[in-house]
Amino acid sequence: MPRIxxxxxxxxxxxxxxxxxxxxxxxxxxxxESIRSALDAVRGGEAFAAxxxxxxxxxxAVSATLDGLASGEPLVAVAETVLPVRFDVLVRRGxxxxxxxxxxxxxxxxxxxxxxxxxxxxxxxxxxxSSTAAAAEEVETGSxxxxxxxxxxxxxxxxxxxxxxxxxxxxxxxxxxxLIRGPGPLPEPTGxxxxxxxxxxxxxxxxxxxxxxxxxxxxINLSRIESRPTVDGLGTYRFFLDLDGHVADARxxxxxxxxHRRCSEVRFLGSFPKAGREPVxxxxxxxxxxxxxxxxxxxxxxxxxxxx
Amino acid sequence: MPRIxxxxxxxxxxxxxxxxxxxxxxxxxxxxESIRSALDAVRGGEAFAAxxxxxxxxxxAVSATLDGLASGEPLVAVAETVLPVRFDVLVRRGxxxxxxxxxxxxxxxxxxxxxxxxxxxxxxxxxxxSSTAAAAEEVETGSxxxxxxxxxxxxxxxxxxxxxxxxxxxxxxxxxxxLIRGPGPLPEPTGxxxxxxxxxxxxxxxxxxxxxxxxxxxxINLSRIESRPTVDGLGTYRFFLDLDGHVADARxxxxxxxxHRRCSEVRFLGSFPKAGREPVxxxxxxxxxxxxxxxxxxxxxxxxxxxx
Numbered sequence: 001m002p003r004i005x006x007x008x009x010x011x012x013x014x015x016x017x018x019x020x021x022x023x024x025x026x027x028x029x030x031x032x033e034s035i036r037s038a039l040d041a042v043r044g045g046e047a048f049a050a051x052x053x054x055x056x057x058x059x060x061a062v063s064a065t066l067d068g069l070a071s072g073e074p075l076v077a078v079a080e081t082v083l084p085v086r087f088d089v090l091v092r093r094g095x096x097x098x099x100x101x102x103x104x105x106x107x108x109x110x111x112x113x114x115x116x117x118x119x120x121x122x123x124x125x126x127x128x129x130s131s132t133a134a135a136a137e138e139v140e141t142g143s144x145x146x147x148x149x150x151x152x153x154x155x156x157x158x159x160x161x162x163x164x165x166x167x168x169x170x171x172x173x174x175x176x177x178x179l180i181r182g183p184g185p186l187p188e189p190t191g192x193x194x195x196x197x198x199x200x201x202x203x204x205x206x207x208x209x210x211x212x213x214x215x216x217x218x219x220i221n222l223s224r225i226e227s228r229p230t231v232d233g234l235g236t237y238r239f240f241l242d243l244d245g246h247v248a249d250a251r252x253x254x255x256x257x258x259x260h261r262r263c264s265e266v267r268f269l270g271s272f273p274k275a276g277r278e279p280v281x282x283x284x285x286x287x288x289x290x291x292x293x294x295x296x297x298x299x300x301x302x303x304x305x306x307x308x
Numbered sequence: 309m310p311r312i313x314x315x316x317x318x319x320x321x322x323x324x325x326x327x328x329x330x331x332x333x334x335x336x337x338x339x340x341e342s343i344r345s346a347l348d349a350v351r352g353g354e355a356f357a358a359x360x361x362x363x364x365x366x367x368x369a370v371s372a373t374l375d376g377l378a379s380g381e382p383l384v385a386v387a388e389t390v391l392p393v394r395f396d397v398l399v400r401r402g403x404x405x406x407x408x409x410x411x412x413x414x415x416x417x418x419x420x421x422x423x424x425x426x427x428x429x430x431x432x433x434x435x436x437x438s439s440t441a442a443a444a445e446e447v448e449t450g451s452x453x454x455x456x457x458x459x460x461x462x463x464x465x466x467x468x469x470x471x472x473x474x475x476x477x478x479x480x481x482x483x484x485x486x487l488i489r490g491p492g493p494l495p496e497p498t499g500x501x502x503x504x505x506x507x508x509x510x511x512x513x514x515x516x517x518x519x520x521x522x523x524x525x526x527x528i529n530l531s532r533i534e535s536r537p538t539v540d541g542l543g544t545y546r547f548f549l550d551l552d553g554h555v556a557d558a559r560x561x562x563x564x565x566x567x568h569r570r571c572s573e574v575r576f577l578g579s580f581p582k583a584g585r586e587p588v589x590x591x592x593x594x595x596x597x598x599x600x601x602x603x604x605x606x607x608x609x610x611x612x613x614x615x616x
Contacts, residue, residue: 035526074614183614210464213525217518217566246611256609257602258525261593268609294565301564301576302555306491 003028005038005047011133013083016152017177018051020028020081022228035064041181043073049181056085056175058112061226065182066240069180069269070198070228077178077196077270078187085173087113090136091161092146099164100124104135105148107134113148121146136160176275186270189246192277196269199259200230200238207262208239214258215243218251219286238265244280246271250291310488313346313355314336319441321391324460325485326359328389334424350490358488364393365482366420369534371443374548377488377577378506378536385486385504386495393481395421396457398444398468403477405471408432412443421456423477429454443469482520484583493576497554500585502531507567508538515570516547522564522566523551526559527594546573553587554579558599559590588598 006018008031018029030047032038041047041107055078063074069075087109103110103117104127110117127144129135135147136157146163147153154162187193201207215222224242227234245252246275247268260266274280282292300306314326314340326337338355340346347354347398362385376387376579377383395417399408411418411425412435418425425432435452437443443455444465455461462470495501509515523530530551537543553560555576568574582588608614 076614078613183612185612186610210525213521217521217525247606253606253610257599257606260602260605261598266605268614290569291565294568297568297574298555298561298565302494302561304384304491304493305383306576 001026001028002048003030003046005030005032005041005050007035007038007052008032009131009133011136011150011153011156011305012131013085013150013152013175014053014177015052016150017081017083017175018179019152019263020083021051021079021177021179022049036068037182037249039068039072039075042075042180045186049179050175051179054080054178055224056168056173058085058173060242063228064096065178066198066226066228070238070240070267072230073179073182073265075142075182076186076268077182077272079272080176080194082174082176082275085112086151086166086168087132087148088151088154088162089113089164089167090139090149090154090157091145091163092139093161094157095145095163097121100145102127103146104129104138104144104186106130106132106135107137107280109148111287112169112173113167116164116167120156120164151275167184178266178270178272180270187272188249189248189271190277192274192279193244193246193249193271194242194274195245195247195252195256196208196240197256197259197269198238198240198265198267198269199263200236200265201263203236210262211239211259214262215241218255220245220251220255221280240269244274245282249282250288251286256292261262301306309334309336310356311336311338311354313340313349313358313361315343315346315581317439317441318440319444319461319464321393321458321460321483322359322361322485324458325361325389325391326487328391329387329485329487330357338521343370344376346378347376347488350383350488356489357386358568359485360488361483361487362388363484363532365480365597366393366478369548371394371395371536374506374534374536375487378546378548378575379539381490382575383488383490384494386489387487387580388484388502388583390482390484390583392476393416393420393483394459394474394476395400395440395456396420396470397472397475398447398457398460398462398465399471400447400450401454401467402468403453403469403471405429407547408453408471410435410452411454411456412446412452414434414438414440414443417443417456420477420481421475424472424475426454441518473492486506486578494555494616497556498581498585499577500582500587501552501554501579502550502582503553503555503560503564503579504547504548504550504576505564505567506546506573507571508544508573509571511544518570519547519567520541522563522570523549526563527591528559528563529588530552548577554589557590558596559594562599
């Protein structure tokens with residue numbers, strides 16, 4: 001039973017994501033007090049892997065995860081999942097909407113259901129808690145009447161029942177989570193993969209443009225780019241890039257080798273199937289066949305055979 | 309004694325260049341009536357190599373050579389030499405400047421010494437001939453008094469003597485010649501090499517820019533680019549590129565493989581020491597070491613070792 005570390009407490013979206021990321025196994029989920037601590041549990045061998053959030057459609061990149069992956073012993077992402085940010089509202093068994101006079105949750109969660117609460121629980125006050133999971137505790141102990149929680153919370157509170165499910169003022173909010181592991185065989189390419197890297201470019205005019213050209217010239221789609229100052233001080237940046245394809249793909253490996261030559265630091269952060277399984281189609285000039293053929297052609301030319 | 313084909317007749321700059329290109333051997337020089345015919349002599353096995361002009365500093369590219377290399381059985385350049393376009397003026401033994409009333413040469417040559425003739429042989433008429441070599445014949449037979457010739461012509465006409473040497477109205481005019489051979493081992497890299505290729509780019513917006521970016525991103529200097537319509541009609545062009553470096557250099561091979569993937573046709577036209585022996589310095593991100601290290605790094609990453 002592999003141990004999977006995640007940002008606790010239990011009953012949050014982080015637990016739910018970690019379950020989704022490991023659904024083919026029956027993991028022992030180990031809550032940690034921070035993202036850094038969850039990653040360090042993997043580095044220290046106390047956990048086989050960690051489930052951590054990496055970006056949210058409303059709030060953007062999760063800096064603690066980016067920084068935690070960029071420094072320290074190398075780790076890699078081996079899976080991702082996208083969790084819609086939709087809440088369940090739990091109440092005590094026998095309660096109905098008209099019994100609810102107070103609604104508890106983490107302030108971020110309360111902010112995302114404000115309109116729903118105003119319409120469906122008019123007049124109810126709000127009780128801020130340290131996590132969505134803690135809100136369920138408040139309802140259980142009677143300190144609040146309703147809790148806005150991650151769907152997984154119900155499993156920890158069988159005495160509570162849902163008043164509503166899939167609640168969110170904004171329909172499409174979602175958080176992407178990664179399953180992070182230590183060194184070891186990478187996931188096999190599936191034809192619908194994403195590769196994450198972090199690079200520090202030499203501080204020269206045009207270097208970032210050249211980095212992006214290395215990808216563009218090989219027909220590699222860049223789906224995300226974030227910059228974070230390095231510890232060397234403001235002015236030097238580390239760029240986090242997500243690109244379509246697997247490092248085992250010829251064009252991706254070729255591009256990454258190019259970045260390795262060009263950048264003062266390239267850290268590979270993983271190749272794994274995209275959550276949405278959207279196929280990645282290489283254009284003809286960047287296909288596996290094109291790379292095979294060009295390598296064979298070059299070998300012929302270098303040997304003087306000239307059979308172009 | 310290797311047979312070297314060249315554009316005749318004997319006694320021209322083409323013969324002189326062919327001697328310079330093969331100075332380490334004692335070739336048998338075989339004049340041909342055209343550049344195409346000299347190249348075909350190599351293709352047909354009648355000659356070991358051909359010495360042909362490829363560009364002139366005044367008149368530009370020599371289309372017959374470019375087209376002759378781009379189609380037909382593959383050939384490669386294995387050496388180059390740059391010949392200054394400076395003429396000798398030959399007269400009959402015993403003649404002096406004041407005896408000269410007519411000056412013979414190919415019209416191109418006469419054009420390049422017009423000022424010198426006006427100043428040093430005032431009043432002399434001009435006699436156009438089919439080649440500079442033919443002009444020497446005219447002087448020998450008495451049909452003209454002076455011949456404007458390639459320096460090598462004197463060797464064919466020991467009865468003629470130089471009235472002047474190194475004559476040219478424009479000081480720096482020069483012609484570059486290539487020694488062309490059939491398939492076989494390429495010249496070893498010297499660190500001061502040039503590589504010639506011909507590419508046909510897909511007719512898409514930006515393709516030529518991408519071709520040039522493949523070179524620029526690897527720090528490869530492009531010293532020459534010429535375009536010639538392909539036989540497929542106007543609108544489709546073949547680009548002749550000269551770039552610094554040898555196909556055996558990692559960055560050059562890598563770039564050429566990239567072009568092979570991207571272009572509908574890439575023909576390798578040779579890697580050979582530059583006539584001027586100017587060293588080609590790869591920038592750090594394109595050095596042999598950088599390529600070795602990036603390949604080793606990629607192998608580690610793909611194997612999941614992550615020791616970045």
